[in-house]
Amino acid sequence: MSTIRYVAIGDSFTEGVGDERPDGSVRGWADLVAEGWARSSGAAIEYANLAIRGKLVWPIVEEQLEPALALRPTHLSFNGGGNDMLRPRTAISHVADAFSRVLARCDEEGVRVILLSGANPSPHLPMSRLIQRRGDELSAEVVARVEDRPDVVRALNWPDTELSAAAYWSDDRLHMNARGHHRVAARVLDALGETVPEGWWSLPAGAARRSGGLAYYRQHVGPWVQRRLTGRSSGDGRAAKYGAWTTVEPRA
Numbered sequence: 001m002s003t004i005r006y007v008a009i010g011d012s013f014t015e016g017v018g019d020e021r022p023d024g025s026v027r028g029w030a031d032l033v034a035e036g037w038a039r040s041s042g043a044a045i046e047y048a049n050l051a052i053r054g055k056l057v058w059p060i061v062e063e064q065l066e067p068a069l070a071l072r073p074t075h076l077s078f079n080g081g082g083n084d085m086l087r088p089r090t091a092i093s094h095v096a097d098a099f100s101r102v103l104a105r106c107d108e109e110g111v112r113v114i115l116l117s118g119a120n121p122s123p124h125l126p127m128s129r130l131i132q133r134r135g136d137e138l139s140a141e142v143v144a145r146v147e148d149r150p151d152v153v154r155a156l157n158w159p160d161t162e163l164s165a166a167a168y169w170s171d172d173r174l175h176m177n178a179r180g181h182h183r184v185a186a187r188v189l190d191a192l193g194e195t196v197p198e199g200w201w202s203l204p205a206g207a208a209r210r211s212g213g214l215a216y217y218r219q220h221v222g223p224w225v226q227r228r229l230t231g232r233s234s235g236d237g238r239a240a241k242y243g244a245w246t247t248v249e250p251r252a
Contacts, residue, residue: 004045005245006034007073009064009102010080012053013118015241018175026241027178030077032185032200038250040194047248048073050240057081057098064240065102069109071245075153077114077188078102085134092134096141103146114188115146117158119180124166124173155188167205179203 008014008030016028034047048071050064057080068076081095099115106113117139122131139158146152157163160183168180176184179202186200 002074003043004037004041004075005071005073006037006045006075006077007048007068007071008033008051008077009060009068010051010078010116011055011060011083012051012175013079013082014049014051014077014116015053016049016051016181017053018170018172019178019181027181029176029181029184029188032182033077033188034248035251036185036189036197036200037192037194038248039197040189042250044247044249046245047242048240048245049242052238052240054083055080057084057095061098061101065105067243069105069111072109073111075112075114076102076106077116079116079118081138082118085131085138088130088134092137092141095138096145099142100145103149103152112151112153114153114155114192115142116184116188117142117156119157119160119168119176119184120164121169121174123164124169153188153191155184155191157184157187160187162202179205 012018014028014030016026016031019027019029021027030049030051031047034045038045048068050068051060052064055063060078060080078099080098084090084095103113103115118135120132120135122128122135125131135158139156143154143156146154162168163176163180163183168176168183170177182200182203186196189196189200
């Protein structure tokens with residue numbers, strides 16, 4: 001059996017923000033997929049993750065896609081558009097075009113695409129109706145782009161109403177916590193036809209840790225607005241956490 005070489009590209013969702021290790025580094029669903037895939041197949045896989053938080057969808061494509069393909073992967077996962085959705089003037093069709101670009105380049109290179117939609121945070125956020133509507137539109141348009149492509153692995157998280165529950169989200173309400181990342185990883189492994197480790201679909205809920213009112217706006221919304229006003233991104237100056245192959249061994 002040939003070695004699986006899996007590379008992930010995207011933004012904070014794929015980088016793993018919200019699923020922090022004790023040392024402050026992030027893990028996330030893509031790391032978990034690599035671990036679960038190796039465990040299920042019983043063989044080591046090669047894994048890279050070029051995702052960087054704060055990226056809009058087209059910068060993801062322009063900055064991460066070609067370096068990812070240069071690694072000569074067998075599989076590439078892609079998600080983006082969550083940051084674009086928060087900008088009402090951005091056309092949904094323009095975001096969906098990025099998915100078509102990724103698919104076309106992967107076809108040219110013979111790489112199998114793992115396509116994800118992000119989880120839906122709208123019930124807990126300001127402007128929830130706008131985010132819900134734009135997320136619904138983006139999800140529908142992306143699915144339409146691949147409806148005649150059974151070879152594309154689909155892991156669609158936006159329609160998962162359980163994943164929208166507060167217990168799956170971190171204190172900022174915008175990024176999933178460890179529980180949410182495990183559920184997404186379970187969906188990807190299931191879509192790949194691999195065995196999902198016991199409990200990953202719904203880990204026990206952790207202790208509630210949720211600020212509200214003015215504290216929430218001061219800690220989370222205010223800094224986001226400030227970055228928008230100054231043209232900065234939470235990913236400025238950050239490098240990919242796994243820019244080259246790392247070997248993931250099967251383990252219990």
